[in-house]
Amino acid sequence: MPSDRALTSLAEQPVTALKGVGDRFAQVLEKLHIRSLQDLLFHLPLRYQDRTRVIPIADLNAGQEAVIEGEVATADIVFGRRRSLVVRLQDNSGIITLRFFHFSAAQKSRFARGVRLRCYGEARHGNAGLELCHPETEIVHGAAAVTERALTPVYPLTEGVSQRRMRGLVQQVLAQLQDRQIAELLPPELLPKALRYPLRDALVYLHSPPADTQQAQLAAGLHPLQQRLALEELLAHHLSLLELRRNSARATAPPLIVNTALERDFLARLPFSLTAAQQRVCQEIATDLARDYPMMRLLQGDVGAGKTLVAAMAALRGIGAGAQVAIMAPTEILAEQHRLNFSAWLEPLGIVVAQLTGSLKATRRRKQLAQVASGEAQLVVGTHALFQAEVAFHNLALVIIDEQHRFGVRQRLELREKGAASGAIGRHQPHQLIMTATPIPRTLAMSAFADLDCSIIDELPPGRQPIQTVAISNDRRDQVMERVHTAIAEGRQAYWVCTLIEESESLQAQAAESTSLELTEVLDGVRVALVHGRLKPEQKEQVMSAFTAGEVDLLVATTVIEVGVDVPNASLMIIENPERLGLAQLHQLRGRVGRGSIASHCVLLYGKPLSNNGRARLQALRQHSDGFAIAEEDLRLRGPGEILGTRQTGEIQHRIADLQRDAGLLPQVQRIAASPALNQEIRRLLIRRWLQNKPRFAEA
The missing domain is CATH 3.40.50.300 (P-loop containing nucleotide triphosphate hydrolases)
Structure with missing residues (x-):
């Protein structure tokens, strides 16, 4: 069994042991669940920047982050919709714009004609070709070499912590690793052969990857050293949930x-x-x-x-x-x-x-x-x-x-x-x-x-009719409203669901209210009611009771009706802007119709232009009526965060693992968890290492 001494020497050293960290800054770091040196070591980068080489301006592509270098050709204050400082930078290959919306006279004077600048930023399309908005800049003299020898990590942050400061803190801890090894908790024979790397090597590499690393593999999270840590993290989460189950079995x-x-x-x-x-x-x-x-x-x-x-x-x-x-x-x-x-x-x-x-x-x-x-x-x-x-x-x-x-x-x-x-x-x-x-x-x-x-x-009650789902562009909105009018004239009821990207209940309520007024004016003789999250509970109850009783023909609603509403006579649903929702939520909404013995329909009234991902989601909903098939497709298209919901993922938050990307590791996780070589002490230490800020999951 591994010794806990090396682990606790990091786990029990508070961040205040580092140079430049006092009690006040330690409280800021605690917002990131960083309390000890070990916490810092396992606070892993989200992504990386390549500052190890200078890219010719002509080789830049939109969306690319890079270091460029050149001479200032012009620097002017431009008055448009927003006042900005526009610098034109040129090298032997081409010219690019640097744009600053926040600047001082002193900053403008730095960018004198002929000054040689080295910049880092993301290239974007501008009015006159590519531009860098608020890039990092430094003045260089002569042929100064690039000093970066490794990719630059980008960490999750909170207010009061800069990337520069976080990198400095992590580097202090990495320097101590030379003398203070991190404990290897997993016996090597339990790891897949392809992932048998020392934990210390994986941590050092991922905090400071060499310039010649396979950057595409690293960006995708598929580098073997990332997978080594992902496996251990998934194992820790799995063990903590098994511990919950064991404790429940011990309870009465x-x-x-x-x-x-x-x-x-x-x-x-x-x-x-x-x-x-x-x-x-x-x-x-x-x-x-x-x-x-x-x-x-x-x-x-x-x-x-x-x-x-x-x-x-x-x-x-x-x-x-x-x-x-x-x-x-x-x-x-x-x-x-x-x-x-x-x-x-x-x-x-x-x-x-x-x-x-x-x-x-x-x-x-x-x-x-x-x-x-x-x-x-x-x-x-x-x-x-x-x-x-x-x-x-x-x-x-x-x-x-x-x-x-x-x-x-x-x-x-x-x-x-x-x-x-x-x-x-x-x-x-x-x-x-x-x-x-x-x-x-x-x-x-x-x-x-x-x-x-x-x-x-895995069986629906007999007599349930499949729901016919169609996708129609908002250009044909008038035809959709006419379809609603016809269905209601035939004695049926309908839903019209309004969605917004914003989470604001106020904005969603406004959208639903304006749609309700529009439909009331257009659909002569149709009894329209409105329900949204900002109504008082008794108002919601009155509206829903009236709809259930058949006293309302058309219910205009936000996604508050996603679950729990059961009106067998409602056989038509219009979902406006469905491309803004995930498949699982769309399937839930669609399930409000088709609850009787009447053929039911769902119209996905989408806006243009429709992204490839949005088109794929709507197509999947049209093709599948089975919730499990839709859930698998939703996982493929959107990832586990949306499937489990924000509250759930707030509880089960992974540092490096990704349940969708790393699904292939889960059988290995289950195999290791069942191994007799993984004794109770190792299990405790693994849970502590990866879930140290969520101890209740291990204790519950």
């Missing part, structure tokens, strides 16, 4: 035995039978819930597969055993939809359903909190408000989390702790059922959800 949970009469009564009231896939998944969940340690299960199912009904069956198991069940949803609209569904299903059985969201009025909130604390409320539906400090459960035995990709591991842990704190079942931990209608590609599930068992509902 209340066994939930079936209440046969309650379950039979529930099923008898349903106007349909469960599909074979629903029955299979219900049995898998029931088996887990009967055990005396916590269930940790991920339930995947395509849009409309009937996950909510499976969740209701799981909830009945907890309620029938005399315990409480909590259901957490990411939005108030989805929480309200769940409250309506579960109330309709369970209240006839004498079950009390409570609701906790952030916008509840104080009086109603106090009443709901009291019902939850006393145990009067057997089922509690809510948003993230469920794990606020003032919420106390009576005997929480099962937590159901919907749309898992909207939450992170941290939220799962906080709800689990809520259950452990509820008194009537001692220090038991609640069972957890995690649901998602955004199917997780296998490569992501292997890494991001290693702490969960997985169930898949």
Whole structure:
């Protein structure tokens, strides 16, 4: 087993041990999760700049970052839309513009005619050919040689830290590595032969790659030394999630035995039978819930597969055993939809359903909190408000989390702790059922959800009609509006979804409001309603209830209706600017129609010009109706960050690994994790090395 001495000598040395780092600057570095010398060593570059050679001006291409050198031909202040200092620099091959929007008289005087400048920047198209905007510049005398001998790293930064300063700090630590070796935690025989490089060599190389390195390979993240570190990082994340699972298995949970009469009564009231896939998944969940340690299960199912009904069956198991069940949803609209569904299903059985969201009025909130604390409320539906400090459960035995990709591991842990704190079942931990209608590609599930068992509902209820999807340019907007008018005249309902690139709810609401006014004017006699994120919860509830009741023909909405809305009579959806959304989100939106027995249609009303990537996404949506095929395509086109969602990736943030690019390493990761040579001490040190700023994942 490797000695921890070499590792701790870096891990336990605070950054204040470095020259030029005081207590105040150490607080700035802590925003980057850098507290020790080891943290600095594993703060790896995002990319590299090649400052090792001077490029002839004529060889520059737009988008290229490079060092150029030449003589100043002119330097003038130009008054256009913005005042700028324009310098024309020439060498033997050509001439280029240097442009400065922020400058002083002293700076202008530096650029006298004939002065020799060396510049570094990114070439862009300008009014008179290529130009460098605000390049780094230095005056050179004679034939001064380029002093850089390695590629220049570009690091992730925060306010108050410059690239120059970060590079200096890292170089101080690298200098100490000559005497203080970093611990090799992985036995070489566990590594693939192609990646058997000493860890120290990999770190030194990646912080300061030699000029003759294969830059394209490095930029793609495929250099063997990058892959060596990526493998170890993926292994650390995998081990931390396995540790979560092991700790859950060591914990105790209340066994939930079936209440046969309650379950039979529930099923008898349903106007349909469960599909074979629903029955299979219900049995898998029931088996887990009967055990005396916590269930940790991920339930995947395509849009409309009937996950909510499976969740209701799981909830009945907890309620029938005399315990409480909590259901957490990411939005108030989805929480309200769940409250309506579960109330309709369970209240006839004498079950009390409570609701906790952030916008509840104080009086109603106090009443709901009291019902939850006393145990009067057997089922509690809510948003993230469920794990606020003032919420106390009576005997929480099962937590159901919907749309898992909207939450992170941290939220799962906080709800689990809520259950452990509820008194009537001692220090038991609640069972957890995690649901998602955004199917997780296998490569992501292997890494991001290693702490969960997985169930898949791979069958849609009978009678569901496939959704016909077409892509139409915004040039034909009038024809699309006429199509909506015809569908409504035939007694159907429709959605018109507005999207914006900006995350601002205010801007999205404005876009939806203007579209709503336009459609109201154009579509004579059509009852148009509007729903967006800035409406008060009671207003949203009124609009959605009216649409569900058939009192509204056309619902104009932002993407707040992505999940949870179920109106069988709605058979047409228009998604405006679909190229701005990912495939998984488009598939979710499309799934709001096709929920009845009527043929349904989705129109993707795209703007021009359409990028190659945008065209590929829309084409994939037209070709595929299967959520898992769409998820794999989304992963290929956009990467794992968007699939898992920002909250999730905020929790599982990789320094060098990329789940899409490095998917081929995951079988190796699983093989190494299962090796007896990887003892508990090595596992602890690996988790500590790569996830030192997220200790709860290792301890939970």
